[in-house]
Amino acid sequence: MNILEELGASRVSFKRRPSPVPGDKRLVWRAYLVLLFLDRLSRAKTSSLMKLHVLNWAFRSYENQSEFLAALEQDFSGALIVHFDPGLPRVLAYLTASGLVERNSAHRYKLTDAGEKFVETLKGTQALEQIRKTMDSLTPNRVTEEKLGALLNRK
Amino acid sequence: MKLRLRAQRLEIQTKDGLYGTQLQFAPKGLTVIRAENTSGKSTCINAALYALGLEAMLGTSREVPLPSVVTTRLQSGDKQLDVIESSVLLELQNSKGDVYTIKRQIKGTKDKRLIERFDGALISDPGRVPPKQSDFFVRVPGGATRERGFHTWLAEYMGWKLPEVQKYDGETSPLYLECIFPLNFIEQKRGWTGIQANMPTQYRIRDVRQRALEFVLNLDKAGLERKAQQIKDRIDSLKVRWRERCAEIELLTGRINAVIDGLSQELQATWPPTPYPTVRVTKGENWIVLGQFRKDLEQRLKQLEHEEIPTTAGIAAELTEKLKTLEESLYNLDMLSRTQIVRVEELEAERSLLHERALSIEEDIRQHQDAQLLVKYKSQVAKSIDLDRCPVCSRDMDGTVAGQASSAPAMTIEDNISFLQEERKAVQVMVRHAEKNLGAEQKRLNALRDGTANARAHVRAAKESLVEDGRLPSSAAIRERIEVRETLQLVAEIGESLDVNLEALSELATQYQKELAEQKLIPKGLTKSDTDKLSRLGELVREQLKLYGFTSFKPEEMKISPDTYHPIVSDLDWYFEASASDNIRAIWAYTLGLLELSRAHEMAHPGFLIFDEPRQHSAKGDSMAAFLKRASSSLNFDNQVIIATSESSDLLKASMVGITGHVIDFPAPNKIVHKL
Secondary structure (H helix, E strand, C coil), X not given: CCHHHHCCCCCCCCCCCCECCCHHHEHHHHHHHHHHHHHHCCHHXXXXXXXXXXXXXXXXXXXXXXXXXXXXXXCCXXXXXXXXXXXXXXXXXXXXXXXXXEECCCCCEEECHHHHHHHHCCCCXXXXXXXXXXXXXXXXXXXXXXXXHHHHHCC | CCEEEEEEEEXXXXXXXXXXXXXXXXXCEEEEEEECCCCCHXXXXXXXXXXXXXXXXXXXXXXXXXXXXHHCEEEECCEEEECCEEEEEEEEEECCCCEEEEEEEEECCCCCCEEEEEECCCCCCXXXXXXXXXXXXXXXXXXXXXXXXXXXXXXXXXXXXXXXXXXXXXXXXXXXXXXXXXXXXXXXXXXXXXXXXXXXXXXXXCCHHHHHHHHHHCCHHHHHHHXXXXXXXXXXHHHHHHHHHHHHXXXXXXXXXXXXXXXXXXXXXXXXXXXXXXXXXXXXXXXXXXXXXXXXXXXXXXXXXXXXXCECHHHHHHHHHHHHHHHHHHHHHHHHHHHHHHHHHHHHHHHHHHHHHHHHHHHHHHHHHHHHHHHHHHHHHCCCCCCCECCCCCCECCCECCCCCCCCCECCHHHHHHHHHHHXXXXXXXXXXXXXHHHHHHHHHHHHHHHHHHHHHHHHHHHXXXXXXXXXXXXXXXXXXXXXXXXXXXXXXXXXXXXXXXXXXXXXXXXXXXXXXXXXXXXXXXXXXXXXXXXXXXXXXXXXXXXXXXXXXXXXXXXXXXXXXXXEECCECHHHCCCHHHHHHHHHHHHHXXXXXXXXXXXXXXXXXXXXXXXXXXXXXXXXXXXXXXXXXXXXXXXXXXXXXXXXXXXXXXHCCCCXXXXXXXXXXXXXXXXX
């Protein structure tokens, strides 16, 4: 006897149910995050992919954030283990295609004028408030390409 | 009539002598002050507000909100005169007939927060010297509650008891006078932009307009809501006391490493709970009920007291045997402690895992809430940017970074948030459960440790006994007697304290039950008398709107909202729809309507109204005449209506035909502020 019959089921149907997605995997959340990196933490609104990867890791969770900030404060002695997220190039591709970000001749990502206007709408809103506060406490000078590079290579 | 303004005097000292003005208001009925524009009408009205310490209605600035004529420089003919010193005086009378004159300096060296109060009519009858003087303060913390606060005195003088109202931060504050008087002073600049437009917002009082109207209309609802709030406050305090008792019980049981079951940490209305809370003590591997534990101890003590204390020699054999058992039990206890340590560690790990999970859910929720907001903002600025579709190939991106890698479609952000909230609920329950378990197991570990130490002491005592002089009483036997007695005493004490605390909980439960019953009795919303008052107010407003030629809507459509107590037209905010002059008419009708309503109902209306330049936006002359006529009826009801206008003398005369009223005219080129 078939096990389904044994269970008394005459017909079995399967339905695809939507599944939950972690908040940091939401495209809109990540897209704004990357725009904020370029807007607030980059000189001339331009960043290398490497820097974006580090920032992307640093701001994805509070845990990473505090680890990152501690490292910047120099009281972090171990090596920084940065997780390179394959989702980031996807977000960048999306932003580039939407015309909010462009890639310049040095293969760096730059916020376009449209991108700048876009991210400006966050002013005075509650969205990403805590993250923006943290960003404001840093300045582009404190998270230069060199400095982040040094953090990664620290032994 | 709660407050009557008898007279006002403005004094401005210049090097050319004293300038200013003196206005004598009709004791009841209509007073019209007519003068050209820029001749000082609004200065007078605003100075009256300032004299009463109500300048918060004119703005949040700490500076004196009065024009330069009283603060810096005044123009007299073609002369420019510097203001050396200036003050405003206001003569007041209350319903009992007590007359006082208040004086506040505008420019000068005195503290601007000072208001001097003189007994008697200093303006109308200046001969009486020297009048008795008292000093009061405004715009200081406690200005409406402290004895020396001017508003404390003013409220009492008017026979008002200011209600406590809720602020946005959850605190309470008195309903300040500045929040009530926008219904009585319609000031020129902001006053005509809406009903209660001069409402100061810096006090952060929740729904301040409704609170002010509830007070003035003397609605039952406000009192009932206050009563409900008081009950809620009392329940909150019961909750705190319940938790304190629970904490005390926890402390007590902790002293003998016992746990209590069946006791809710949250306030309960039913007592005793079933099953009744039981206290259990660990004994080796088992938990036993406190009562049983005590009985066992008592029995053992009785038994010991019956026996004579044996000598060491007499019980040597027995002692040797006992030592063996003791050593065995010591070993067992030691083993149990070790396993218990592992158990506690496991539970601790479980708890910290759950904590971590709870935190990450929190973060996930926050990120989703951010995402939700961001989608909203994005749609406001860039409709063309689509998050669900790839901008190049239009492939479905599902709004996630993962793209189509995952097998099932992604939940919508909203669904995801509610999904996470459900999960959070579950995790919270698990955390609570884990904490409770951990607490019990920790106590058990403590009990095992105490037991091990105890057994060790017993072994030592037995060993010592065996090597003692055989004729002496056994020290092990003595030790046991002392120990049993001490433990019994401790258990008895704890038992008694527990009973006291449980009794207190039962008392709290009874009180809670009573409060809940009382809470149920309070009717929600407006009472019959409240609705009667509001519908009568609606009638008065409609009646006047017809008289004043209101055309934006049919006046019949207007009624008073049971929520805001403002006029509404079929649940709409009509204000933006109506013409500018009709808005003015509605403000006339509403403020005058409140005054008229107070004639027939017990209300907290001060009994006077002051309108500065009601002829805004050129409401037609005939509607102005109708308004003046209606306002003049206050003569018959001991009410006072003061109107300042720049209408031409002739037109005003025409409007006042057949109307009884006191007109103070300053025909051009005369100014209100002049040399005294």
